[in-house]
Amino acid sequence: MATSEQIEGDLKAAMKARDTETVQTLRSVLAAIKNLRAEAGHGADVTEDEITTLVEKEAKRRQEAAEAYEQGDRPELAEKERRELAILERYLPEQLSEDELRAIVDETIAEVGASGTGDLGEVMQAVMPRVKGQADGKQVNAMVRERLET
Numbered sequence: 539m540a541t542s543e544q545i546e547g548d549l550k551a552a553m554k555a556r557d558t559e560t561v562q563t564l565r566s567v568l569a570a571i572k573n574l575r576a577e578a579g580h581g582a583d584v585t586e587d588e589i590t591t592l593v594e595k596e597a598k599r600r601q602e603a604a605e606a607y608e609q610g611d612r613p614e615l616a617e618k619e620r621r622e623l624a625i626l627e628r629y630l631p632e633q634l635s636e637d638e639l640r641a642i643v644d645e646t647i648a649e650v651g652a653s654g655t656g657d658l659g660e661v662m663q664a665v666m667p668r669v670k671g672q673a674d675g676k677q678v679n680a681m682v683r684e685r686l687e688t
Contacts, residue, residue, distance in 0.1 A: 590671050632672065657686065
Protein backbone atom coordinates (compact mmCIF):
# COMPACT_ATOMS: atom_id res chain seq x y z
CA MET A 539 0.00 0.00 0.00
CA ALA A 540 1.29 3.45 -0.88
CA THR A 541 2.23 5.71 2.01
CA SER A 542 -0.35 8.34 1.08
CA GLU A 543 -3.08 5.66 1.01
CA GLN A 544 -1.92 4.38 4.39
CA ILE A 545 -2.05 7.90 5.82
CA GLU A 546 -5.56 8.42 4.43
CA GLY A 547 -6.72 5.11 5.94
CA ASP A 548 -5.17 5.96 9.29
CA LEU A 549 -6.81 9.39 9.15
CA LYS A 550 -10.23 7.79 8.71
CA ALA A 551 -9.56 5.44 11.62
CA ALA A 552 -8.41 8.35 13.81
CA MET A 553 -11.54 10.31 12.90
CA LYS A 554 -13.74 7.37 13.91
CA ALA A 555 -11.80 7.03 17.16
CA ARG A 556 -12.08 10.79 17.73
CA ASP A 557 -8.30 11.07 18.14
CA THR A 558 -7.99 14.78 17.40
CA GLU A 559 -4.21 14.99 17.71
CA THR A 560 -3.67 12.21 15.16
CA VAL A 561 -6.33 13.72 12.89
CA GLN A 562 -4.63 17.13 12.94
CA THR A 563 -1.18 15.67 12.33
CA LEU A 564 -2.27 13.45 9.44
CA ARG A 565 -4.34 16.22 7.87
CA SER A 566 -1.30 18.48 7.85
CA VAL A 567 0.76 15.78 6.14
CA LEU A 568 -1.95 15.11 3.56
CA ALA A 569 -2.21 18.85 2.88
CA ALA A 570 1.56 18.97 2.32
CA ILE A 571 1.30 15.98 -0.06
CA LYS A 572 -1.52 17.76 -1.92
CA ASN A 573 0.65 20.89 -2.21
CA LEU A 574 3.52 18.75 -3.50
CA ARG A 575 1.22 17.27 -6.15
CA ALA A 576 0.08 20.76 -7.15
CA GLU A 577 3.68 21.91 -7.49
CA ALA A 578 4.37 18.87 -9.69
CA GLY A 579 1.64 20.14 -11.98
CA HIS A 580 -1.96 19.29 -12.88
CA GLY A 581 -2.54 16.67 -10.18
CA ALA A 582 0.52 14.64 -11.13
CA ASP A 583 1.27 11.91 -8.67
CA VAL A 584 4.32 12.08 -6.45
CA THR A 585 6.74 9.24 -5.81
CA GLU A 586 7.14 7.32 -2.57
CA ASP A 587 10.59 8.89 -2.16
CA GLU A 588 9.09 12.38 -2.37
CA ILE A 589 6.45 11.48 0.22
CA THR A 590 9.09 9.97 2.50
CA THR A 591 11.19 13.12 2.17
CA LEU A 592 8.16 15.25 2.97
CA VAL A 593 7.31 13.19 6.08
CA GLU A 594 10.97 13.40 7.14
CA LYS A 595 10.82 17.20 6.89
CA GLU A 596 7.61 17.30 8.92
CA ALA A 597 9.15 15.01 11.55
CA LYS A 598 12.31 17.10 11.72
CA ARG A 599 10.24 20.26 12.09
CA ARG A 600 8.43 18.75 15.07
CA GLN A 601 11.69 17.54 16.63
CA GLU A 602 13.17 21.03 16.35
CA ALA A 603 9.99 22.60 17.73
CA ALA A 604 10.04 20.22 20.71
CA GLU A 605 13.65 21.17 21.45
CA ALA A 606 12.81 24.87 21.18
CA TYR A 607 9.86 24.48 23.54
CA GLU A 608 12.09 22.64 26.03
CA GLN A 609 14.60 25.48 25.92
CA GLY A 610 11.76 27.96 26.36
CA ASP A 611 10.53 26.09 29.45
CA ARG A 612 7.28 24.98 27.78
CA PRO A 613 7.29 21.21 28.51
CA GLU A 614 3.58 20.75 27.69
CA LEU A 615 4.08 22.07 24.15
CA ALA A 616 7.29 20.07 23.75
CA GLU A 617 5.40 16.91 24.72
CA LYS A 618 2.68 17.68 22.15
CA GLU A 619 5.32 18.03 19.42
CA ARG A 620 6.90 14.72 20.49
CA ARG A 621 3.52 12.96 20.31
CA GLU A 622 3.05 14.31 16.78
CA LEU A 623 6.58 13.18 15.93
CA ALA A 624 5.71 9.66 17.12
CA ILE A 625 2.68 9.67 14.81
CA LEU A 626 4.84 10.68 11.83
CA GLU A 627 7.53 8.11 12.58
CA ARG A 628 5.04 5.36 11.66
CA TYR A 629 5.43 6.42 8.02
CA LEU A 630 9.22 6.59 7.95
CA PRO A 631 11.62 3.76 7.14
CA GLU A 632 13.19 1.99 10.10
CA GLN A 633 16.27 3.84 11.32
CA LEU A 634 19.69 2.21 11.09
CA SER A 635 21.34 1.20 14.33
CA GLU A 636 24.59 2.90 15.25
CA ASP A 637 26.52 -0.28 14.40
CA GLU A 638 24.87 -0.59 10.97
CA LEU A 639 25.56 3.07 10.24
CA ARG A 640 29.17 2.74 11.40
CA ALA A 641 29.66 -0.23 9.05
CA ILE A 642 28.29 1.76 6.08
CA VAL A 643 30.47 4.76 6.95
CA ASP A 644 33.61 2.61 7.30
CA GLU A 645 32.87 0.81 4.04
CA THR A 646 32.32 4.09 2.21
CA ILE A 647 35.50 5.63 3.62
CA ALA A 648 37.43 2.62 2.31
CA GLU A 649 35.73 2.81 -1.11
CA VAL A 650 36.41 6.53 -1.47
CA GLY A 651 39.94 6.20 -0.12
CA ALA A 652 39.43 9.05 2.33
CA SER A 653 42.36 9.82 4.58
CA GLY A 654 41.39 12.86 6.61
CA THR A 655 38.78 15.50 7.36
CA GLY A 656 39.54 17.15 4.02
CA ASP A 657 37.64 14.27 2.39
CA LEU A 658 34.52 14.80 4.54
CA GLY A 659 32.42 16.21 1.70
CA GLU A 660 33.29 13.39 -0.67
CA VAL A 661 32.46 10.73 1.94
CA MET A 662 29.19 12.45 2.89
CA GLN A 663 28.21 12.64 -0.77
CA ALA A 664 28.73 8.88 -1.09
CA VAL A 665 27.12 7.90 2.25
CA MET A 666 23.91 9.96 2.21
CA PRO A 667 22.21 8.25 -0.77
CA ARG A 668 22.89 4.86 0.87
CA VAL A 669 21.24 5.84 4.16
CA LYS A 670 18.50 8.10 2.80
CA GLY A 671 15.59 8.15 5.21
CA GLN A 672 17.28 5.70 7.55
CA ALA A 673 19.66 8.03 9.39
CA ASP A 674 19.77 11.69 10.36
CA GLY A 675 22.26 13.78 8.39
CA LYS A 676 23.69 15.34 11.55
CA GLN A 677 24.33 11.89 13.00
CA VAL A 678 25.99 10.72 9.78
CA ASN A 679 28.14 13.86 9.60
CA ALA A 680 29.29 13.45 13.20
CA MET A 681 30.16 9.78 12.63
CA VAL A 682 32.04 10.46 9.37
CA ARG A 683 33.95 13.32 11.02
CA GLU A 684 34.82 11.08 14.00
CA ARG A 685 36.04 8.27 11.71
CA LEU A 686 38.13 10.60 9.56
CA GLU A 687 39.79 12.23 12.58
CA THR A 688 41.09 8.89 13.89
